[in-house]
Amino acid sequence: KAGVTQTPRYLIKTRGQQVTLSCSPISGHRSVSWYQQTPGQGLQFLFEYFSETQRNKGNFPGRFSGRQFSNSRSEMNVSTLELGDSALYLCASSFGAGGYTDTQYFGPGTRLTVL
């Protein structure tokens, strides 16, 4: 079974630009979550989508947005990039039945560098 895939793996942008990252979950998984990982703040939850609806949102500014398609694939967008947005962006997929016992499967991440 193929794992979670994220594209692109590496990205370099300049301040003020916008970026779109893509995540393909494991086949059959309907929940996709996004996390940002930085050396200073560690792993932080961005948002979670289930059946094309955002179910949970972390404490990030509105420049960070996402969406999920009918095939469960998800994209996240960051507009007006700032230097502090440089990070590893991780996507995780789950069956979506509930967070108590369900397991999240993480992708390898997209490394975003903002110059």
Place this chain on the structure above:
Amino acid sequence: DAKTTQPNSMESNEEEPVHLPCNHSTISGTDYIHWYRQLPSQGPEYVIHGLTSNVNNRMASLAIAEDRKSSTLILHRATLRDAAVYYCIPASGTYKYIFGTGTRLKVLA
């Protein structure tokens, strides 16, 4: 959201058992305790989870205190491939995981 406290780092010799502690004193009665680890240059991967009683799987064992305020992940025989950052995460009904700082495990050959 429940907060967790873990040692910043630990060391172990190869082939020896490792006990990784986690304090989660503010956990709610229905939260499961999940453990994930992140190997260098990879996304986190699931290790084990439990609610009240001790749990075992092929990767590790999880010992949960009777009052559920702490838990210990046990790697029975550490290998070099177990060198990673280990996170304990109280999991509620959502997928909004709150990752703490984790414990960086160093395994010595």
